[in-house]
Amino acid sequence: MATSFLGWCSIFWTSIVLSVLALFLLKGTPESKAEQDPAAERRVDFTGLIFFIVMLVSINVYISQGPNIGWLSLGGIALVAIFVVTGLLFLQIEVRSRNPFVNLKLxxxxxxxxxxxxxxxxxxxxxxxxxxxxxxxxxxxxxxxxxxxxxxxxxxxxxxxxxxxxxxxxxxxxxxxxxxxxxxxxxxxxxxxxxxxxxxxxxxxxxxxxxxxxxxxxxxxxxxxxxxxxxxxxxxxxxxxxxxxxxxxxxxxxxxxxxxxxxxxxxxxxxxxxxxxxxxxxxxxxxxxxxxxxxxxxxxxxxxxxxxxxxxxxxxxEKQKDSEKTKHDEVAPPPIGN
Known part of the structure; x- marks a missing residue:
């Protein structure tokens, strides 16, 4: 498409059309909501999200543009430093947040x-x-x-x-x-x-x-x-x-x-x-x-x-799963009343 008479912009227009089609196909899809604690915090972790984006953009630019800006140039080293610092801050934020952008406990x-x-x-x-x-x-x-x-x-x-x-x-x-x-x-x-x-x-x-x-x-x-x-x-x-x-x-x-x-x-x-x-x-x-x-x-x-x-x-x-289940059943106490 990019090299045809349609031009490279057509790729993005096509993506928009397909996205709208995807929304149409989702119409009528039933929700399946998991039970949540009513007192649980509902705030979006914007701080973690921002640090996450900066972290990934910096390392992606360094990888893709390294040959142009120089792997060990001042700009290249600055991008790596931004990646490391924002990565560490992101981990600290997610560990302490009650409603983290990425649930690290998983x-x-x-x-x-x-x-x-x-x-x-x-x-x-x-x-x-x-x-x-x-x-x-x-x-x-x-x-x-x-x-x-x-x-x-x-x-x-x-x-x-x-x-x-x-x-x-x-x-x-x-x-x-x-x-x-x-x-x-x-x-x-x-x-x-x-x-x-x-x-x-x-x-x-x-x-x-x-x-x-x-x-x-x-x-x-x-x-x-x-x-x-x-x-x-x-x-x-x-x-x-x-x-x-x-x-x-x-x-x-x-x-x-x-x-x-x-x-x-x-x-x-x-x-x-x-x-x-x-x-x-x-x-x-x-x-x-x-x-x-x-x-x-x-x-x-x-x-x-x-x-x-x-x-x-x-x-x-599957054998390991069955073995673990068997061990659990062996040590589990019998149900009361049986």
Whole structure:
């Protein structure tokens, strides 16, 4: 759309139309309010919200504009300092607030923490699309439309497998589908990272890789949401779902920023040094570009690996849940009157 006669502004107009449509679709949706303490404070935590925004904007600007302003320049160091100071103040405010913007107590639940963290990391892997599509446009001369078609399998796979993830959740519980989905996603991104091949080979691997990426997210999505929200009290489900969804958006924004920054930074590598490795085949006039792409994409693989580790450590298996329930039943006193 941006490169067609519609122009880049059409992207935003389309987003507005879709937002209005979403509001229309919500019409008539029944509310499901959790019981609240009538005496509970109802004030919005504007102070925490402001510090949170400043914290994230400062680190995002530093990541995305670091090559331009200088990583160790006065401006760059100032942005890092703002991030650290506002982050510490934000934590202090949220711990003391009666009605915090982010309820940090929810993170005492390991399953919620693991599901939210893995959700943040897998959504951060969205940087894969930015780097891979940008790479084929420059290296292969593909148009934005042509490069976008490489991700068609990604869209189809998510739509086709989202219900599969639901069935896997019912059959195995959340942990196994979350792990399987993350592993499939990691393999897909790894295939998109093979920028050392001939361009035709890379395009083929990218089509397969993006499709696997979509399959993995389809397997992961429903079990992860269930793991996050079914392990918190009913009165905290609203707050927990907000944090979980916010993790998706933040992961996407930060992942894209870091991937793009690494993509640009990697291109500064000496082409002669890269050629000396003998790894990149085909054209040699763009090895720095391809090396930068590989660095940016492999960062996304790393995030998936960390997501898998967080799931293994924090999300209990069904057997562990059953064992915990059995122990609880054994030590529980018999009901009075039976």
């Amino acid at each position: 993170f005492s639940n390991g399953t919620f923490t693991g599901a939210t963290l893995s959700n943040f990391l897998l959504n951060g892997a969205a940087g894969t699309l930015i780097v891979s599509l940008g790479l084929v446009q420059v290296a292969a001369g593909m148009s934005s439309l042509q490069s976008g078609l490489l991700t068609l399998g990604y869209l189809v796979a998510i739509l086709a497998t989202i219900r599969v993830g639901e069935k896997l959740l019912q059959r195995f519980g959340p942990k196994k589908p979350m792990l399987w989905g993350s592993m499939i996603t990691g393999v897909g991104i790894l295939m998109c990272s093979m920028t050392f091949l001939y361009i035709d080979q890379y395009i083929l691997l990218s089509v397969i890789g993006f499709t696997l990426f979509g399959i993995g997210l389809g397997f992961y999505a429903t079990p992860s949401t269930d793991a996050a929200l079914s392990n918190v009290p009913d009165s905290e489900v609203g707050s927990a779902s907000g944090i979980y969804k916010m993790a998706s958006s933040l992961g996407n924004a930060i992942g894209v920023a870091i991937s793009a920054a690494l993509y640009v930074a990697g291109q500064a590598m000496d082409p002669a040094l890269i050629q000396s490795w003998g790894l990149f085949i085909g054209r040699q006039d763009n090895v720095a570009l391809r090396f930068g792409g590989a660095i940016g994409l492999l960062f996304n693989v790393l995030m998936v690996v960390i997501a898998i580790a967080s799931i293994i450590v924090t999300v209990p298996s």
